[in-house]
Amino acid sequence: MNIRYALSDTLVMTGRVMKQLLRSVDTVITVLLMPIMMLLAMRYVFGGAMDLGGIGTADYMLPGVILFCILSGISYTAFRLNFDVQKGIFERFHSMPVAKSSILGGHVLASLVSNIVSVAVLVLVGLVVGFQPGADMAGWAFAGVLVVLFTIAMTWISVFFGLMAKSAEASGVFSYLLIGLAFISSSFVPVGTMPPALAAFAQFQPMTPIVDSLRGLLLGSPVSGTYLVALMWCIVVGAAFWALSVKAYRQRMR
Amino acid sequence: MNRAAIVARGLHKSFKGAKGGTQEVLRGIDFEVGQGEVFALLGSNGAGKTTAIRILATLIAADGGTAEVCGFDVARQGRKVRECISLTGQFAAVDDILTGRENLIMMGKLRHIPDPRGEAERQLATFGLTEAADKPLSQYSGGMKRRLDLAMSMIGSPQVVFLDEPTTGLDPQGRQSVWEVVRTMARSGVTVFLTTQYLEEADSLADRIAVLDGGRIAASGSATQLKSLAPPPKLELSFLEEAEMARALKALAGYDAQACGLSLLVSTDGSVRQAAEVLAALESARIAATFAQRPPTLEEAFLFIIGAGSKTDRSPGTGMIDEDPDNGYADGDSDSSYTGENPEFECTDENLEIECTGEDPDSSYTEGDPDNGYAGRSLTHEGALR
Numbered sequence: 001m002n003i004r005y006a007l008s009d010t011l012v013m014t015g016r017v018m019k020q021l022l023r024s025v026d027t028v029i030t031v032l033l034m035p036i037m038m039l040l041a042m043r044y045v046f047g048g049a050m051d052l053g054g055i056g057t058a059d060y061m062l063p064g065v066i067l068f069c070i071l072s073g074i075s076y077t078a079f080r081l082n083f084d085v086q087k088g089i090f091e092r093f094h095s096m097p098v099a100k101s102s103i104l105g106g107h108v109l110a111s112l113v114s115n116i117v118s119v120a121v122l123v124l125v126g127l128v129v130g131f132q133p134g135a136d137m138a139g140w141a142f143a144g145v146l147v148v149l150f151t152i153a154m155t156w157i158s159v160f161f162g163l164m165a166k167s168a169e170a171s172g173v174f175s176y177l178l179i180g181l182a183f184i185s186s187s188f189v190p191v192g193t194m195p196p197a198l199a200a201f202a203q204f205q206p207m208t209p210i211v212d213s214l215r216g217l218l219l220g221s222p223v224s225g226t227y228l229v230a231l232m233w234c235i236v237v238g239a240a241f242w243a244l245s246v247k248a249y250r251q252r253m254r
Numbered sequence: 255m256n257r258a259a260i261v262a263r264g265l266h267k268s269f270k271g272a273k274g275g276t277q278e279v280l281r282g283i284d285f286e287v288g289q290g291e292v293f294a295l296l297g298s299n300g301a302g303k304t305t306a307i308r309i310l311a312t313l314i315a316a317d318g319g320t321a322e323v324c325g326f327d328v329a330r331q332g333r334k335v336r337e338c339i340s341l342t343g344q345f346a347a348v349d350d351i352l353t354g355r356e357n358l359i360m361m362g363k364l365r366h367i368p369d370p371r372g373e374a375e376r377q378l379a380t381f382g383l384t385e386a387a388d389k390p391l392s393q394y395s396g397g398m399k400r401r402l403d404l405a406m407s408m409i410g411s412p413q414v415v416f417l418d419e420p421t422t423g424l425d426p427q428g429r430q431s432v433w434e435v436v437r438t439m440a441r442s443g444v445t446v447f448l449t450t451q452y453l454e455e456a457d458s459l460a461d462r463i464a465v466l467d468g469g470r471i472a473a474s475g476s477a478t479q480l481k482s483l484a485p486p487p488k489l490e491l492s493f494l495e496e497a498e499m500a501r502a503l504k505a506l507a508g509y510d511a512q513a514c515g516l517s518l519l520v521s522t523d524g525s526v527r528q529a530a531e532v533l534a535a536l537e538s539a540r541i542a543a544t545f546a547q548r549p550p551t552l553e554e555a556f557l558f559i560i561g562a563g564s565k566t567d568r569s570p571g572t573g574m575i576d577e578d579p580d581n582g583y584a585d586g587d588s589d590s591s592y593t594g595e596n597p598e599f600e601c602t603d604e605n606l607e608i609e610c611t612g613e614d615p616d617s618s619y620t621e622g623d624p625d626n627g628y629a630g631r632s633l634t635h636e637g638a639l640r
């Protein structure tokens with residue numbers, strides 16, 4: 001019975017956040033249009049000037065743009081959540097017989113759903129502009145799992161900063177840092193083309209194995225070792241920020 | 255079943271201040287609220303009203319003492335308590351992007367009631383919001399938002415309703431409509447626990463009032479009982495000319511007399527002897543005046559009660575001002591406007607008017623822009639500070 005309530009509460013909370021997302025025009029634009037523009041720019045503006053080691057421009061760029069898409073998408077979780085804290089909406093939920101896990105859970109689930117949708121749209125646009133996937137069913141499935149895990153991990157980072165931030169505007173700053181991290185990785189250029197110091201950093205930071213894995217899976221050209229590293233990063237980061245968030249939540253709601 | 259709906263015994267709560275010190279907000283408060291009663295916790299800004307409500311609504315734990323709501327212990331049976339209460343916070347906790355109806359349906363689903371839609375419809379009708387039901391809340395006025403907030407609280411028929419400063423920041427019209435709503439709630443038999451800074455509000459809504467000051471209940475009882483705690487009636491002397499009044503002031507040099515227009519309010523101990531002395535003093539100076547006895551107003555009672563409180567309880571060391579920008583509670587201004595020793599305090603009836611209705615009408619909840627809802631919170635804070 002308790003589990004059933006927790007589930008139904010989580011769905012209600014998710015529905016609430018989804019409605020908020022769908023009804024704010026600027027959110028839809030940032031979450032969907034920005035990555036698409038980025039993909040087009042990478043494909044048609046910058047791509048031609050880059051040496052991508054023989055991989056087609058759209059093929060090379062799409063995974064990086066997917067990362068970018070998720071990283072800008074998750075920042076809304078911090079924004080909405082901070083807003084809820086500030087407005088006392090969480091406090092109201094706390095005074096009700098609502099499963100506590102559903103309060104953050106709804107935000108996380110909504111982020112997951114909306115990001116999956118925008119990634120799917122992005123992939124479709126990719127197909128239109130020349131992305132030629134080479135993945136088999138298993139490849140697609142693993143790519144899906146990786147996207148889901150990555151989104152969840154990044155969303156927990158967003159939750160944490162949403163809880164810590166003093167204002168809704170300030171809550172999104174972290175996502176620029178993450179986007180910066182994505183740029184200093186193999187997302188848009190091979191690491192080998194960077195200056196040595198930067199290349200060393202890019203090689204060992206989490207975004208590189210994640211984007212390499214995604215690219216390998218989608219193109220059907222496995223890079224076996226990196227999968228494990230990518231999964232590890234997602235799980236470790238996700239778990240760490242989940243724990244931090246729960247702690248921050250308790251503190252903030254006291 | 256004559257059980258109390260709310261029982262608080264010796265509640266204590268301290269917060270860690272900005273600079274490491276602790277601030278004792280509640281220093282042992284006791285009260286009991288009967289089922290179906292409307293109870294007002296009256297106190298100036300920063301007195302600890304919200305803290306008390308948050309303890310009773312299971313949002314925070316008390317450091318000491320016990321509290322029962324609906325017969326359940328707030329510390330150990332939180333879920334049971336939450337099933338029987340609802341809380342309307344000081345700042346309308348509504349979802350601006352959703353419509354009124356959607357907000358209500360969401361509440362119904364979260365309370366796991368059988369027919370959320372039907373219940374939403376009923377509450378919309380009760381609270382006069384049917385017409386605005388399908389507009390997003392960003393288009394509601396402050397008063398409408400507050401009403402929806404209250405309607406959300408009534409979903410699922412709670413037995414005890416907590417209303418934290420339900421009218422702070424509303425214009426007179428909004429306030430009036432919220433009062434109506436609270437009366438409707440009371441008639442339906444729920445127990446209402448409300449907090450307010452306004453005596454007039456407590457007087458007109460509550461069966462019983464407790465005055466919270468300096469972390470303690472300084473007094474409690476019906477409005478009439480509180481009045482009886484006030485200083486004895488004053489002698490009101492009225493004159494036809496300034497000159498006469500000036501002479502009277504001289505003749506009454508030994509008395510506490512406050513000028514107010516062409517009248518003097520003279521404090522006495524209420525005895526016939528002192529009254530006779532005052533009148534005799536005027537008579538022997540051949541001053542023309544009429545006189546009347548003026549009973550203390552509720553306002554005076556309140557000032558008297560918390561004035562006594564501040565003299566005994568508030569040592570200078572515990573300056574309860576918490577300006578810590580880290581906690582959302584920047585309102586920590588406990589220098590209320592109700593200082594008991596206000597030397598200019600005269601013409602009390604007018605002051606009552608000013609205190610109760612004179613706050614900034616600009617500070618209502620909505621100010622339009624749906625996108626800056628979060629700025630609304632600090633706005634209303636300002637409003638509450640007057």
Ligand SMILES: Nc1ncnc2c1ncn2[C@@H]1O[C@H](COP(=O)(O)OP(=O)(O)O)[C@@H](O)[C@H]1O
Nearest residue numbers: 269279299300301302303304305576581583586
């Ligand atoms: N979570 C908190 N952390 C630190 N101080 C707090 C906290 N909540 C309330 N306070 C302080 O306790 C005092 C009483 O606050 P509150 O209960 O909100 O008063 P009221 O509702 O009567 O205006 C204020 O000085 C406020 O700054």
Ligand SMILES: [Mg+2]
Nearest residue numbers: 303304344419
């Ligand atoms: Mg308060």
